[in-house]
Amino acid sequence: MKWDEFFVTGDPLIYGADVSILLTMVGILFYLTKYNKWKWLWDEWLTTVDHKKLGIMYIVSAVLMLFRGGVDALLMRTQLAVPDAKFLDSQHYNEIFTTHGTIMIIFMAMPFLIGLINVVVPLQIGARDVAYPYLNAVSFWTFFIGAMLFNISFVIGGSPAAGWTSYMPLASNELSPGPGQNYYLLGLQIAGIGTLLTGINFLVTILKMRAPGMTLFRMPMFTWSSLVTMVIIIFAFPILTVALALMTFDRLFGSHFFTLQGEGMDMLWANLFWLWGHPEVYIVILPAFGMFSEIISTFSRKTLFGYKAMIWSMLLIAGYSFLVWVHHFFTMGSGAAVNSVFSITTMAIGIPTGVKIFNWLFTMYRGKIQFTTPMLWSIGFIVNFVIGGVTGVMLAMAAADYQYHNTYFLVSHFHYVLIAGTVFACFAGLIYWYPKMFGYKLNERIGKWVFWIFTIGFNVCFMPQYFLGLDGMPRRVYTYSEESGWGPLNMVSTIGGFMMGIAFLVLVYNMYYSFRYAKRETTGDAWDGRTLEWSTPSAMPPFYNFAKIPEVTGLDHFWRQKQAGKVEKLTAKDIKPIHMPSNSGVPFIMASFFFVAGFGMVFDWMWMAIIGLIGVFGTLFYRSFEYDDGYYVSVEEVIETEKISK
Amino acid sequence: MAKTTAEHHGFPWKHLIGFVLSIVLTLFALWVALYTDLSVTWILIIIFGFAILQAALQLLMFMHVTENSTSSNLTSRVQIGNILFAAFVAIVIVIGSVWVLTAGHAKHDKHDEPKTENHGGSHDSEEHGSH
Numbered sequence: 001m002k003w004d005e006f007f008v009t010g011d012p013l014i015y016g017a018d019v020s021i022l023l024t025m026v027g028i029l030f031y032l033t034k035y036n037k038w039k040w041l042w043d044e045w046l047t048t049v050d051h052k053k054l055g056i057m058y059i060v061s062a063v064l065m066l067f068r069g070g071v072d073a074l075l076m077r078t079q080l081a082v083p084d085a086k087f088l089d090s091q092h093y094n095e096i097f098t099t100h101g102t103i104m105i106i107f108m109a110m111p112f113l114i115g116l117i118n119v120v121v122p123l124q125i126g127a128r129d130v131a132y133p134y135l136n137a138v139s140f141w142t143f144f145i146g147a148m149l150f151n152i153s154f155v156i157g158g159s160p161a162a163g164w165t166s167y168m169p170l171a172s173n174e175l176s177p178g179p180g181q182n183y184y185l186l187g188l189q190i191a192g193i194g195t196l197l198t199g200i201n202f203l204v205t206i207l208k209m210r211a212p213g214m215t216l217f218r219m220p221m222f223t224w225s226s227l228v229t230m231v232i233i234i235f236a237f238p239i240l241t242v243a244l245a246l247m248t249f250d251r252l253f254g255s256h257f258f259t260l261q262g263e264g265m266d267m268l269w270a271n272l273f274w275l276w277g278h279p280e281v282y283i284v285i286l287p288a289f290g291m292f293s294e295i296i297s298t299f300s301r302k303t304l305f306g307y308k309a310m311i312w313s314m315l316l317i318a319g320y321s322f323l324v325w326v327h328h329f330f331t332m333g334s335g336a337a338v339n340s341v342f343s344i345t346t347m348a349i350g351i352p353t354g355v356k357i358f359n360w361l362f363t364m365y366r367g368k369i370q371f372t373t374p375m376l377w378s379i380g381f382i383v384n385f386v387i388g389g390v391t392g393v394m395l396a397m398a399a400a401d402y403q404y405h406n407t408y409f410l411v412s413h414f415h416y417v418l419i420a421g422t423v424f425a426c427f428a429g430l431i432y433w434y435p436k437m438f439g440y441k442l443n444e445r446i447g448k449w450v451f452w453i454f455t456i457g458f459n460v461c462f463m464p465q466y467f468l469g470l471d472g473m474p475r476r477v478y479t480y481s482e483e484s485g486w487g488p489l490n491m492v493s494t495i496g497g498f499m500m501g502i503a504f505l506v507l508v509y510n511m512y513y514s515f516r517y518a519k520r521e522t523t524g525d526a527w528d529g530r531t532l533e534w535s536t537p538s539a540m541p542p543f544y545n546f547a548k549i550p551e552v553t554g555l556d557h558f559w560r561q562k563q564a565g566k567v568e569k570l571t572a573k574d575i576k577p578i579h580m581p582s583n584s585g586v587p588f589i590m591a592s593f594f595f596v597a598g599f600g601m602v603f604d605w606m607w608m609a610i611i612g613l614i615g616v617f618g619t620l621f622y623r624s625f626e627y628d629d630g631y632y633v634s635v636e637e638v639i640e641t642e643k644i645s646k
Numbered sequence: 647m648a649k650t651t652a653e654h655h656g657f658p659w660k661h662l663i664g665f666v667l668s669i670v671l672t673l674f675a676l677w678v679a680l681y682t683d684l685s686v687t688w689i690l691i692i693i694f695g696f697a698i699l700q701a702a703l704q705l706l707m708f709m710h711v712t713e714n715s716t717s718s719n720l721t722s723r724v725q726i727g728n729i730l731f732a733a734f735v736a737i738v739i740v741i742g743s744v745w746v747l748t749a750g751h752a753k754h755d756k757h758d759e760p761k762t763e764n765h766g767g768s769h770d771s772e773e774h775g776s777h
């Protein structure tokens with residue numbers, strides 16, 4: 001392979017990216033060295049097993065990925081703004097919509113939610129960390145390395161271009177030659193390991209690490225939604241793992257699982273992809289539902305309406321989510337029986353979702369509503385998400401779907417559920433729990449500007465796309481003719497897209513502004529909250545979370561304590577030594593070997609893949625013989641941290 | 647945490663045996679598929695048998711399927727729920743996929759239906775014969 005094949009060449013946009021990547025890297029290295037931060041970086045972040053720090057790293061990575069995916073989106077919108085535009089050629093456009101979709105779902109939505117789950121869930125259940133803190137670090141680093149591997153594709157070797165769904169035979173060696181598609185396979189495979197481990201880790205954490213007295217039906221709704229999400233992850237992700245491995249075999253080792261030759265079955269890929277893919281959309285929406293439940297309850301000053309109905313509808317959704325996958329390829333033509341069955345299951349899954357909408361409305365009904373920014377996002381969610389849900393049910397009618405399928409109508413549907421659902425929740429949750437993570441709130445006035453610019457931009461961008469779809473504009477086309485008449489609505493849509501981009505920049509500015517000027521919180525209870533995460537004395541909980549594990553007596557325990565005026569005050573004699581897990585650099589090193597292995601496989605350099613895999617096994621082996629039972633935090637240190645007077 | 651590490655002392659023979667047997671079964675399946683002259687049907691039956699055997703082996707050797715928690719009622723309920731849901735998902739995946747990919751028009755995608763009425767069946771059967 002020659003150098004000009006290794007690096008992507010010939011496009012000024014890419015050269016610009018090359019230069020900015022190089023400058024950023026030099027800048028970071030310079031900063032770390034100049035201010036002597038290397039040791040700090042290693043001790044505090046790269047080797048940490050603290051769920052709060054891992055959570056923050058997840059969220060930072062997710063925001064960076066939102067930026068990357070957002071730039072992709074705006075490039076596409078620019079190309080589509082007017083008919084016959086020459087801004088991007090078709091290959092480049094294909095690459096961009098592929099990386100946009102993959103990054104937004106796998107490397108933005110999931111890590112954002114998993115990051116918030118990491119920060120919040122152990123605190124909500126009154127635990128000092130997750131069940132397997134070391135494994136948690138492995139999860140983060142494999143996700144991060146998978147994301148990095150996927151992201152370098154656009155400057156080294158070329159990006160995948162077969163869509164985030166990577167249908168065969170389009171994704172085969174014949175039609176997608178070169179390393180691009182391999183980046184997709186290996187990047188997702190490595191990140192998928194992290195996701196599966198997170199699923200196991202949090203399932204065990206929630207089942208086993210709850211504070212005394214917190215029965216299952218006293219858990220906060222966000223914890224419940226996380227539990228159900230973890231179950232779906234554990235059962236759905238292995239399907240993706242296997243499907244990706246089979247396609248990797250097809251591309252690298254000449255097998256014929258999904259190829260047209262050798263009696264392969266191309267539609268088997270689509271089938272397996274959606275067997276994972278539909279549960280995946282519930283993986284990214286259920287934690288969002290959980291967050292909105294917390295926020296709506298907090299700012300309506302009321303217990304959540306229909307707590308048990310919420311839980312049962314989530315459990316129902318978890319089961320149902322494995323029964324609808326064929327609605328993504330009705331047009332394959334499996335015949336009337338298959339399409340009818342999956343049409344009905346798909347419509348049925350709308351019912352538990354509808355139940356939840358009513359529960360939120362009834363929670364707000366007669367509540368003393370406070371219109372804080374997290375609450376604004378939640379109300380915005382209800383309104384816009386319903387539009388997405390209703391169009392989902394329209395798509396669920398198999399006969400009608402022959403018309404809607406692969407048009408902009410579909411594109412608009414899934415953006416209405418994913419943005420108004422998942423992304424709104426990520427923003428709402430980030431703002432809501434920001435004081436828990438950083439000790440101060442984001443500025444509310446700027447925050448409201450972000451909300452309005454984003455929500456209006458969102459509707460301006462995607463509402464026209466429903467009508468473009470009904471007018472026959474197909475998805476994944478890089479341009480269209482003047483005569484099609486799609487020009488004006490596309491221009492409107494592009495304007496909306498840029499409004500969302502502006503809102504994102506204002507959000508980032510708000511982070512900077514609040515870092516500089518926001519009033520620092522003096523208590524742990526920034527919003528007059530209801531659940532245990534707000535009960536820590538300091539704004540940001542210490543690394544061991546709770547000096548004394550709380551005893552829970554009911555739902556919304558902390559709120560009821562406050563109402564009864566019975567919030568416990570710690571005294572020195574409550575304190576016992578606290579057992580905590582030790583930091584470890586092994587997860588980071590293991591993930592780095594995964595990178596080497598993945599990179600080798602992407603370029604079909606087997607020697608490199610083997611070296612990487614030997615490294616991975618080496619770290620696993622090392623870990624097996626490492627006898628580290630953690631350490632104890634002394635009573636004196638806890639008393640000092642908690643500022644208890646003796 | 648300290649307690650759990652103390653509970654598992656001694657060499658993990660069970661895991662080692664399970665691991666070796668899994669590898670042996672996999673290699674054996676590979677050998678049957680690549681190096682024997684059995685008919686496709688028989689190869690399929692045999693490797694399916696191996697797959698089920700291996701699944702059972704892993705459940706027994708690694709996945710604590712027989713472990714019954716006396717300490718808490720919740721644990722055993724979770725255990726049973728888990729097994730039932732796993733069975734449900736496995737059945738949906740296998741039977742669902744077969745149904746979806748062989749019913750109706752979808753079957754014309756495959757080359758293994760030589761006698762279709764009006765979709766160029768003879769061409770299909772020719773191709774099939776050449777494999």
Ligand code: HEM
Binds near residue numbers: 285347392413
């Ligand atoms: C009321 C519930 C919902 C129903 C009835 C529904 C129905 C559907 C149907 C039938 C399709 C396939 C349409 C086609 O390809 O022609 C689809 C696509 C999609 N839906 Fe939904 N949906 C619902 C909720 C959601 C939620 C909550 C999410 C995610 C948060 C979601 C994300 C997606 C995505 C990403 C796609 C398209 C993926 C692609 O082809 O690239 N949907 N939906």
Ligand SMILES: [Cu+2]
Binds near residue numbers: 277278325327328
């Ligand atoms: Cu779906």
